[in-house]
Amino acid sequence: LxxxxxxxxxxxxxxxNLPMILxxxxxxxxxxxxxxxxxxxxxxxxxxxxxxxxxxxxxxxxxxxxxxxxxxxINDSCNRWKFSKLFRYHTSKSDGTMISLSDYVYRMKEQQQYIYYMTGHNWSDMENSAYVEMLMKKDLEVIYMTDEIDEWCLEHLQDFDGKTLMAVNSVDLVLPQDDDEVQTFKQNETSLKNLCSFIKDIVEEKVEEVVVSKRMVTRAACIVTARGALSGNKKRIMNLKSLSEWHNSDGIRQTYTNKVILEINPSESFIRKLQDQLNGDSCELLMKVDVQTMCDSAMFDAGLLSDVHLFSELLLKKMYAVVSNFNKEMNTKPDTL
Structure with a gap:
């Protein structure tokens, strides 16, 4: 029944009125x-x-x-609105309690157009993520979705009470910006165009594009999901459940490929240093190690890093370069000790 x-x-x-025999x-x-x-x-x-x-x-x-x-x-399309009102989530402003989507909409800022959310393993990790830095700075609330099934619910939960849901790690993220912020972003896109091209040439096998970011405050880089691609969290879940591979009609093994985009933070000191090195006469090999390490670090944070051993080798190379430069500097300036 x-x-x-x-x-x-x-x-x-x-x-x-039920018949006796059925x-x-x-x-x-x-x-x-x-x-x-x-x-x-x-x-x-x-x-x-x-x-x-x-x-x-x-x-x-x-x-x-x-x-x-x-x-x-997911299964009952006729009652999805009723089900969605029963869901509860932790958010960046809920202080450990759980709220409904109706509560979120009620608390939205006057000019806010979207319901911002992030999926992940646990809400405490998401709270410290690069993806929510600018939203925190602008005092925008973010819903943390931590259940594996949430990834499949989101295929049907695209809006609620007239407000569109928007993933904070999506390439399509829209944030409220004033005229000064828009102008600064355009200037950064122009000034860092060559650096983005340089980084893209180095990590082109891992990312589809390198662009200037508007979502970070303190981090150097982050990986965002391209349109139509699996989120890092969904890819992680599918890997755990062995769902990331299948065989087509010809019996050939297929895998889901993630199209991702690397975003760089124009105001972060490491990015400014790379820009100065690109315009100067720095060692290109060391710059490549820096870029690869930055990209792999962002992939690791997004849950998309597949070759952990290569990442550890890059870190060792970077540490060796830092120690070598330090020793060289100490040999030329022994009085600094």
């Missing part, structure tokens, strides 16, 4: 049973919506049955 994703609900239905086929197609099913599902949603007003009780229930609710959201 109830959908499988609501099978945690138990009860008794008292109806006078085959399995007739049981599933009986119009009275269909009507009863619709009434039961409607009553369950009304009960859950009323229950959700009790924060502590509902959160205890939600943490236990959230996967059932999210499975229902």
């Amino acid at each position: 109830i959908p499988h994703y609501l099978n945690f609900i138990n009860g008794i239905v008292n109806a006078d 085959s399995r086929v007739l049981f599933q197609s009986n119009t009275i049973l269909k009507a009863i099913r619709e009434i039961i599902v409607k009553s369950i949603f009304e009960m859950l919506e009323e229950f959700s007003k009790d924060y502590e009780g509902y959160i205890h229930f939600y943490l236990y049955f959230k996967e059932k609710l999210k499975t229902g959201f």
Whole structure:
């Protein structure tokens, strides 16, 4: 009488008009049973919506049955709006509590157009991510989605209450900017055009494009997801579940390829140093090691780094270069000790 994703609900239905004998086929197609099913599902949603007003009780229930609710959201297209009102998330402003999407929309800034979210393994890690730095600076709230099933829910949860959901690690991220910020960004794009091309030539096998970022404050670089590509978190989940590979009709093994974009922070000291070195007479080999290390570090943060051993070798090369330069400087200037 109830959908499988609501099978945690138990009860008794008292109806006078049910036929005494029904085959399995007739049981599933009986119009009275269909009507009863619709009434039961409607009553369950009304009960859950009323229950959700009790924060502590509902959160205890939600943490236990959230996967059932999210499975229902994916499978039951007619009731997705009702399911989405039952979801609860940690956010950058919720101080460890969980809020609904309705609460988020109510708390949005006056000119805010989007519901910002991020998917990941746990909300404490996302809180320290490069992707949320500028949103934090602008006092914009970010929803942290930590359940694996959230990645599949997002294929259907594209807007809520007239507001579009936007991933903070997407290439399409839109942030509110004043005229000065827009002008500064355009100037940075022009001044760093050659550096972006230089970096792209070095890491072209790993990234599709290198661009100037508007989402970072303190980090040098980050990896963002290209349009239509898997997010780093979804790729991680699929790898864990061995879903990243399959065989086509010819029996040839196929893998999901992630198209990613490397964004660089124009105000970060490391990027400014690379720009100065590119315009100067610095060792190109050392610059390449710096760029590769920066790119792999950003890939690691995004959960997309596949060759950890190569990354460790790059770090060792970088450490060796730093120590060599330090020793050389100490030999020429022994009084500095």
